Amino acid sequence: MPEESAPVISRTIDARGSFCPGPLMELIRNIREAQPGDVIAVLSADAGSRTDIPRWVEKAGHRMVGVFPRDGYDEIVVETLH
Amino acid sequence: MQRIIILGGGVGGTLVANLLARKLHAEIDRGRVAVTVVDATGDHVYQPGFMYIAMGAEREQSLRRAERGLLDRRVELVVGDIVRIDESRRAVELGEGTRLIYDYLVVATGSRILPEAIAHFNEEAHHFYTPDAARRLRRALDAFTGGRIVIGIAGMPYKCPPAPLEVAFLIDSELRDRHLRDRTEMHFCSPIGRVFTIESVSEMATPVFVEKGIEVHTFFNVDEIDPEQKLVRSLEGEELPYDLLILVPPHKGAQCVIDSGLAPSSGWLPTDRETLQVKTAPDAPDGTKAPRFPNVYALGDATDLPLSKAGSTAHFEAPVVAERIAAQVRGVEPEATAGTYTGKVMCFFEIGGGKATVLQFDYNHPPRPPKPNRFWHLGKIVFNKTYWHTVPKGRV
Ligand SMILES: Cc1cc2nc3c(=O)[nH]c(=O)nc-3n(C[C@H](O)[C@H](O)[C@H](O)COP(=O)(O)OP(=O)(O)OC[C@H]3O[C@@H](n4cnc5c(N)ncnc54)[C@H](O)[C@@H]3O)c2cc1C
Numbered sequence: 414m415p416e417e418s419a420p421v422i423s424r425t426i427d428a429r430g431s432f433c434p435g436p437l438m439e440l441i442r443n444i445r446e447a448q449p450g451d452v453i454a455v456l457s458a459d460a461g462s463r464t465d466i467p468r469w470v471e472k473a474g475h476r477m478v479g480v481f482p483r484d485g486y487d488e489i490v491v492e493t494l495h
Numbered sequence: 496m497q498r499i500i501i502l503g504g505g506v507g508g509t510l511v512a513n514l515l516a517r518k519l520h521a522e523i524d525r526g527r528v529a530v531t532v533v534d535a536t537g538d539h540v541y542q543p544g545f546m547y548i549a550m551g552a553e554r555e556q557s558l559r560r561a562e563r564g565l566l567d568r569r570v571e572l573v574v575g576d577i578v579r580i581d582e583s584r585r586a587v588e589l590g591e592g593t594r595l596i597y598d599y600l601v602v603a604t605g606s607r608i609l610p611e612a613i614a615h616f617n618e619e620a621h622h623f624y625t626p627d628a629a630r631r632l633r634r635a636l637d638a639f640t641g642g643r644i645v646i647g648i649a650g651m652p653y654k655c656p657p658a659p660l661e662v663a664f665l666i667d668s669e670l671r672d673r674h675l676r677d678r679t680e681m682h683f684c685s686p687i688g689r690v691f692t693i694e695s696v697s698e699m700a701t702p703v704f705v706e707k708g709i710e711v712h713t714f715f716n717v718d719e720i721d722p723e724q725k726l727v728r729s730l731e732g733e734e735l736p737y738d739l740l741i742l743v744p745p746h747k748g749a750q751c752v753i754d755s756g757l758a759p760s761s762g763w764l765p766t767d768r769e770t771l772q773v774k775t776a777p778d779a780p781d782g783t784k785a786p787r788f789p790n791v792y793a794l795g796d797a798t799d800l801p802l803s804k805a806g807s808t809a810h811f812e813a814p815v816v817a818e819r820i821a822a823q824v825r826g827v828e829p830e831a832t833a834g835t836y837t838g839k840v841m842c843f844f845e846i847g848g849g850k851a852t853v854l855q856f857d858y859n860h861p862p863r864p865p866k867p868n869r870f871w872h873l874g875k876i877v878f879n880k881t882y883w884h885t886v887p888k889g890r891v
Pocket of ligand 1: 502503504505506507508533534535536538541542543544545546575576577578603604605606623624625654655658749751794795796797804805806807808809841842843
């Protein structure tokens with residue numbers, strides 16, 4: 414997906430110092446407080462997040478906007494649906 | 496006089512104090528160095544035994560001893576509530592207004608549980624993270640005659656990662672012995688996408704759940720407990736009815752380190768993974784390291800290191816802290832190997848039926864648990880029984 418069309422990010426969680434399952438747990442903590450429609454970006458340097466977070470997002474019924482490789486980490490963007 | 500203050504007289508604090516007393520005995524005897532432990536109660540508690548209270552194999556009295564008796568006679572013990580650490584003034588404030596000044600500080604204040612963070616947790620859910628809760632769970636198991644048991648984890652990280660899995664396996668064994676297993680449905684809920692954080696351990700444990708007929712629910716993050724309908728709901732939208740609910744409560748680091756501005760609201764102290772020095776801030780996203788406090792160390796449950804919150808972690812970290820502080824006191828460089836923590840941890844893991852395995856790992860080597868057997872189960876029992884004479888005194 415071209416990044417220009419990505420929705421506006423409401424909150425960025427920098428979980429780059431944290432290892433599995435830290436980034437997922439940080440995302441879950443933030444989603445508990447988020448409103449439907451909020452778009453949350455998680456920055457993670459842990460390769461496990463690339464698969465763990467999309468699997469969780471699917472199970473929890475939110476929307477994966479995308480996993481964007483950055484310099485030495487990934488930006489994983491999720492839209493809260495409920 | 497150089498003053499070393501150790502906050503917390505649990506596994507990590509007691510061991511660091513005793514190792515320092517051994518390394519610096521000559522300096523302490525000449526009055527050049529003082530080592531002080533501050534602890535809330537003056538009692539040392541062997542927490543792994545709580546799980547065995549719940550399993551009917553341990554009594555609280557055997558798990559508590561006077562801290563004074565475990566400490567080297569050269570170590571001073573102050574009993575009091577730590578309220579704040581003022582790093583700029585190198586002072587620790589205690590509840591009654593006492594101030595202790597330090598040159599070196601070791602934070603070993605462990606973790607605490609917050610069951611009240613989830614509504615109805617205290618009335619509806621059982622756990623085994625305090626002796627009282629463990630006894631209450633024991634009574635509930637004694638009264639149990641069949642039904643649905645739900646075991647889950649209501650917050651990560653928590654103390655002793657294998658514990659909820661062990662409890663599931665041990666309850667399964669007990670119910671088989673009591674001929675109640677065929678009248679019982681067992682469910683295990685994990686907040687992440689597998690049964691255990693470390694992949695290799697998850698691979699070992701998943702077939703054990705299958706073999707024992709315990710249904711696994713992954714990505715189950717406890718959202719609410721409904722006491723009327725007796726069901727637990729996950730953030731992911733799953734609902735599980737229960738007759739007996741057992742949940743690991745949410746954990747945080749000590750309030751005093753949050754109040755001192757040394758840790759974020761989680762309470763876990765940002766800690767250097769090798770030197771165990773407390774960081775003045777988290778490291779920058781590009782990998783640039785934040786400055787470390789040269790004279791403040793953390794170990795055990797108190798740190799934010801991506802390792803098990805286990806007594807074993809504190810046990811292997813303590814010699815590193817002691818080596819570094821002793822070297823600083825003497826104005827020399829710490830010995831490279833002894834002064835570097837490699838992430839070493841070793842934990843026993845009960846799988847029921849009198850069998851256990853062992854998890855040994857470090858930052859670079861994930862655990863490769865051997866096939867569960869009776870030997871490691873006995874190993875855990877012997878370790879628990881001999882703890883008082885070995886770990887706090889630095890004999891193993
Ligand atoms: C049920 C259960 C089973 C476990 N099983 C195992 C196991 O099999 N293997 C294993 O390795 N680990 C196990 N653990 C974990 C282990 O007990 C802890 O990880 C270990 O005790 C951590 O050591 P610590 O020194 O960091 O903290 P602790 O041992 O918890 O000590 C912290 C000390 O700090 C004191 N303190 C805290 N705040 C203050 C304050 N404000 N003022 C004064 N004093 C304060 C406390 O009173 C306490 O004495 C288990 C724990 C539980 C609960």
